[in-house]
Amino acid sequence: MQKLIKLLLLLTCFIGYTQQVRHTETINESWSFYKGSLDNPFDKAAKVSWEKVTIPHSWNTEDILDDKNGYYRGEAWYKKTMTIPQIYENQQVFLLFEAANQVASLFVNGKPVGEDHIGGYTTFARDITSALKEGGNEIVIRVDNSHNDEIVPQSADFSFYGGIYRDVQLIITKPIHFEVANLGANAIFVRTPEVSEASAKITVQSKLVRPKKGTYYTKQSLFTADNKLVKEVKSRTSFQKDAHNSFSIANPNLWSPETPYLYKLVSEIVDKKGNVYDRVENPVGFRWFNFDPKKGFSINGKPTKLIGTCRHQDFLGKANAVSDEIHRNDIKLLKDMGANFLRIATTHKTQQFWRCAINWV
Structure with missing residues (x-):
């Protein structure tokens, strides 16, 4: 009987493993960071003082709150060396950035990958398959939050914090797959x-x-x-x-x-x-809703008074590099205070925030 139980457990593990068709992992740890311009960021011999950071990260966590006018708006660099696991034959490898403010350039092993991503509040993904090699691969990202006349908004009632301030994911698929580099959107x-x-x-x-x-x-x-x-x-x-x-x-x-x-x-x-x-x-989720000038708002045919607030993505000491834990806690606070409605300000939110919001937990 014990042998049968062990066999069933092994089969369960095997079936569970085979069902993992798409490999997705967060690669937020062990990044090196430099604030400023670099003439040659790929020069191993160059004397550059890189700082170890964890993503989500912003370089405006302190200067936004000091007594000096303004805050740093300019160029900064992130880099990380990693070995890409071999999961599938002829696999396709992608990096997905939930957001980086506000112009991001990606380099893999010293080669530019794709066009610059413009806009600090939207997810984007890049296919890095052709730039990879066996062993360690150097991933380098240049991020720039300088004022740019070609990028909106030009001004706002919030700060334009710089950095890779949301999660970075490594996604590996088979050659046949749902699109990943679909402007970063869900396919x-x-x-x-x-x-x-x-x-x-x-x-x-x-x-x-x-x-x-x-x-x-x-x-x-x-x-x-x-x-x-x-x-x-x-x-x-x-x-x-x-x-x-x-x-x-x-x-x-x-x-x-x-x-x-x-x-x-x-x-x-x-x-x-x-x-x-x-x-x-x-x-x-299945629901229907409507607004009536006399009866107000209703959801699923039930009149509902909207009680809520507005929320920006920022936090003391973190700028806009807010962790998933803080997102979850903010939703919990809203629920505990009796809210059933939230205005999400003017920018797109993280995947984790949306998951918390639709679960209302």
Whole structure:
């Protein structure tokens, strides 16, 4: 009996391992940082005083609060050497930056990768596969928060802190995969155009990378909060075209601030034999809402008074380099004070913030 139990445990571990189709890890630790301009940042012999930092990071944590006018707006550099794990044959390797303020240039092993990313509040990703080598790979990022007449906003009621102030992820996929370098956006677009107590409709638009030859499908599986399968659909994909799936479910559990119920949508790319090439998971909440000039706001047909506040992403001693823990605590404070509404100021927020917000925890 004990041997049977051990065998079952081994099989469970093996199945769990094989289900890890996409490799994603946060690489926030052990970065070197230099504030200022560098004529040759790749010169190993140059005497540069690099400082060890952890991302999220900003170079304006102190000068924004001192008694001097202004704060540093200029160039700074980050670098890190790492060995890329070999996960798949012919794997594709990406770096995803949740944000860097406000112009970012990426170099891998001394070679520029892609165009500069302009804008300090949006996620961006770069395919670094062709720039990699065996062994250690030097990742270098130049970030510049200088005033730039070509970048908006020009001025605001908040400070333009410089730095890689949100997470950096290493993502490794198979050659066939949902897009990663999709301007940094999620490649799975989930919409709920029709929702009622009786039924809900879901449409899913997927951006994927696949060869011209071969037959591949996108499979969408919707699970309840306790991981029970509700619906599964599959549709054939076409080369260089977005894939579309749609389906409906009956009697959906509705999302609201009081009961923030979330389903899980698992999106997969599969072939005829059922082999899985990529997998992405997204939360899905079903609700409908409307504003009426006489009755006010309602959600799921229930009149609801909006009680909330506005929140900027900054914190004492950290500038805008706010940790996931602080995001979670801010949402908890809002919930504890009885809020059911939040204005997110004027900039896009982190993935962790959105996860906390839709769970309202």
